[in-house]
Amino acid sequence: MTYRLHIPGDQHDIYKALPDEARRDIAVCLVDAVHDPLRASEPYGEDDGIIRTVARGRAAVVILIGEQTNTITVLAIAYAG
Template identity: 70%
Template sequence: MTYRLHFPPDVFDTYKQLPELARRDLALVLVDAQEDPLAASEPYGQDDGIIRTVAQGHVTAVVLVGRDTRTLTVLAIAYAGPS
């Protein structure tokens, strides 16, 4: 079952400010994570199966996996590439 993707408004603003290639990379990795969040992500610190990281290219996001609500919430985005 596919998870519903949720961006809080401030995190979505960060997403909109990314360069086009970074936005594409993040979108692709998040689409993959919606199908199977645990398989498409890595633990964020201690592996609790709830807070995870996804990354592709120069962009990384921290996501919250809501198993009961089937929601994948993007908590933070980091970009370490060229402007």
């Protein structure tokens, strides 16, 4: 099942301001996550299966998995650059 991706405006602004390399890493993470979010991610703190982290290179994204709505929402973007 494919999930729909939702990036709130404030997170999209952060994404747009990142260097190209970080944007590519985040895009790859999110593309992988929309197909199988649990497999493509790691627990964020306690493993509740809902709030997860995807990471690649020096970029990480905290996502909220909405199983009933088949959505993934970006909660936070981090870049160590």
